[in-house]
Amino acid sequence: MAHFTKATSLHDWLNQRLGVDTLNRVLATEYWIPKNINFLWAMGMILAITFGMLLISGIFLLMYYQPNVNLAFDSVNYTIMQEVGYGWLWRHVHGVAASVVFLIIYIHMFTGIYYGSYKKGREMIWISGMLLFVAFSAEAFSGYMLPWGQMSYWAGMVITNLFSLGGLHADGLVEWIRGDYVPAQAFLNRFFMLHVLLIPLAIIGLIALHFGALRIPHVNNQDGEEIDFEVESKKYLAGDTKNSKVIRFMNDFLAKDMMVVGIFLIFFFYLVFYHYDFAMDPVNFDPANGLHTPTHIYPEWYFLWSYEVLRPFSTNVGLIAFAFAQVIFFFLPFLDRSPNAVPASRRGLFQIWFWAMLIDMIVLTAMGKVPPEGSFSVIGHYAALTFFALWIALPFITKFEKKV
Amino acid sequence: MKNSSRRGFMGKAFGAVAGVGAVASLYAMKRSWDPLPSVKAAGFTTLDMSAYKENELVVEKWRGKPIFVLKQSKEMLATEDKNKRVDNGASTTAMDKKRLLKIGGEYYMVCIGLCTHLGCIPGYRPDKKNFLCACHGGMYDDAGMVIKSPPPRGFDIPPFRIDGMKLVLGETSPEYKKMLADGVTL
Numbered sequence: 001m002a003h004f005t006k007a008t009s010l011h012d013w014l015n016q017r018l019g020v021d022t023l024n025r026v027l028a029t030e031y032w033i034p035k036n037i038n039f040l041w042a043m044g045m046i047l048a049i050t051f052g053m054l055l056i057s058g059i060f061l062l063m064y065y066q067p068n069v070n071l072a073f074d075s076v077n078y079t080i081m082q083e084v085g086y087g088w089l090w091r092h093v094h095g096v097a098a099s100v101v102f103l104i105i106y107i108h109m110f111t112g113i114y115y116g117s118y119k120k121g122r123e124m125i126w127i128s129g130m131l132l133f134v135a136f137s138a139e140a141f142s143g144y145m146l147p148w149g150q151m152s153y154w155a156g157m158v159i160t161n162l163f164s165l166g167g168l169h170a171d172g173l174v175e176w177i178r179g180d181y182v183p184a185q186a187f188l189n190r191f192f193m194l195h196v197l198l199i200p201l202a203i204i205g206l207i208a209l210h211f212g213a214l215r216i217p218h219v220n221n222q223d224g225e226e227i228d229f230e231v232e233s234k235k236y237l238a239g240d241t242k243n244s245k246v247i248r249f250m251n252d253f254l255a256k257d258m259m260v261v262g263i264f265l266i267f268f269f270y271l272v273f274y275h276y277d278f279a280m281d282p283v284n285f286d287p288a289n290g291l292h293t294p295t296h297i298y299p300e301w302y303f304l305w306s307y308e309v310l311r312p313f314s315t316n317v318g319l320i321a322f323a324f325a326q327v328i329f330f331f332l333p334f335l336d337r338s339p340n341a342v343p344a345s346r347r348g349l350f351q352i353w354f355w356a357m358l359i360d361m362i363v364l365t366a367m368g369k370v371p372p373e374g375s376f377s378v379i380g381h382y383a384a385l386t387f388f389a390l391w392i393a394l395p396f397i398t399k400f401e402k403k404v
Numbered sequence: 405m406k407n408s409s410r411r412g413f414m415g416k417a418f419g420a421v422a423g424v425g426a427v428a429s430l431y432a433m434k435r436s437w438d439p440l441p442s443v444k445a446a447g448f449t450t451l452d453m454s455a456y457k458e459n460e461l462v463v464e465k466w467r468g469k470p471i472f473v474l475k476q477s478k479e480m481l482a483t484e485d486k487n488k489r490v491d492n493g494a495s496t497t498a499m500d501k502k503r504l505l506k507i508g509g510e511y512y513m514v515c516i517g518l519c520t521h522l523g524c525i526p527g528y529r530p531d532k533k534n535f536l537c538a539c540h541g542g543m544y545d546d547a548g549m550v551i552k553s554p555p556p557r558g559f560d561i562p563p564f565r566i567d568g569m570k571l572v573l574g575e576t577s578p579e580y581k582k583m584l585a586d587g588v589t590l
Contacts, residue, residue, distance in 0.1 A: 182468035
């Protein structure tokens with residue numbers, strides 16, 4: 001048994017039992033971050049904080065929400081919005097955060113792609129991040145079901161129908177997922193369970209994995225420089241903080257991180273208070289009606305690009321295209337054949353690939369929003385084809401990339 | 405040596421027990437996600453076919469799904485030979501004839517009113533005598549046969565039994581089985 005002495009303070013008492021000093025050193029004060037990074041490296045912290053806001057606002061919504069097809073709509077639109085003191089605040093924080101979190105995820109992802117932060121030992125960071133993206137997508141979808149408005153119902157109908165797997169007609173599978181022939185009580189209840197328990201648990205676990213994956217390869221920097229963290233941290237600890245290429249995570253790096261978080265929060269609460277409507281589709285303020293389809297069914301903006309990839313094709317081809325779009329980003333570290341882990345600006349053709357991919361996804365997003373008619377449908381079709389062409393081209397253009 | 409082989413055995417024995425338990429739990433979980441018996445047993449819908457008017461779409465409900473009933477007018481039956489796909493011009497006449505239900509000397513289109521693409525409810529346009537799905541632009545003719553992609557097939561027809569002027573949905577019959585055999589519906 002370990003030897004315990006009479007504690008001199010509460011801190012000492014805790015330290016003897018939990019090793020809080022060691023914990024603090026390993027997790028914060030001697031966790032090293034390169035100096036050479038910019039504000040884009042603060043997106044991770046913004047995501048963590050946004051997830052925290054989703055959790056807290058969700059807890060308060062959970063106290064009044066009723067997962068029942070007859071009560072759900074009113075429990076949200078009447079009880080929470082009209083009766084509960086500051087209920088509107090939790091709902092708008094939850095709704096806006098659910099939308100904004102995807103904006104930040106996309107910035108976070110494309111930052112990683114631009115700076116090559118998915119290579120040379122950082123593959124698991126990328127893969128765990130993509131798993132988080134999938135988990136967040138499932139969380140967003142299941143949450144969208146809960147107000148039980150028209151968009152909830154019809155999004156639920158359309159997305160669960162994807163599991164009939166096109167020409168395979170796996171209607172039994174669709175009915176199994178729904179627990180009914182159509183989205184109804186069993187469906188609402190199980191998606192409620194997924195939204196408030198199972199998926200959040202998975203997300204928390206994946207966040208731990210994502211942070212863990214960062215430990216050994218460390219954070220990348222904006223020049224793709226390979227830093228010897230061992231040497232640089234020794235320099236720092238010896239007092240040569242000026243020449244060291246790294247700083248402490250806490251408090252040094254966090255100071256800047258939280259500065260960016262502060263700016264983000266001002267923008268975020270501006271949206272919550274003055275522009276929450278962008279995250280609230282007007283169609284979803286009609287109660288769910290299984291006998292009436294809304295004129296246009298479209299997902300929230302963050303799913304539009306993958307929806308547009310599905311839309312121009314016949315059922316089976318569309319489904320395959322959709323499945324491809326869902327998983328292809330996972331393979332980025334292996335499809336990129338170049339050993340260069342440097343910013344895209346120094347990688348020749350890859351720089352063009354990066355911007356083409358970014359623009360193509362924005363075009364797909366825009367075309368996913370408008371009705372599938374006339375020239376929109378044509379642009380959408382070509383944007384979808386471009387998406388696949390870019391992924392097919394990636395291994396070739398990176399294979400012949402010059403070593404920098 | 406003796407110890408480690410004992411541990412090895414205990415490990416395998418535990419693995420076997422845990423494996424059986426895991427499979428059994430998965431089965432229980434799968435069953436818990438199944439639709440409830442009360443849901444599965446839910447309703448047979450009986451329709452009185454004498455109440456419908458020609459070229460006027462009526463939406464009934466069966467197991468939570470909309471059911472399209474469209475009584476065919478003389479004109480609709482007469483122009484049936486001219487029905488063809490909008491996108492590639494292929495004729496749909498042969499299928500159209502097999503899809504209609506003959507009840508009391510009149511012809512009816514009775515089918516599940518969900519687009520076979522992704523399950524939206526298409527709208528009927530009495531002037532053009534066709535259905536248009538707003539979700540992805542799929543179209544169907546007045547017998548419920550698909551005339552424009554992306555839907556892969558015509559409207560599905562629910563199991564039915566004709567009983568005089570009454571139509572019972574949810575029960576099967578030789579007429580329905582023939583439709584299944586002919587590939588008219590799934």
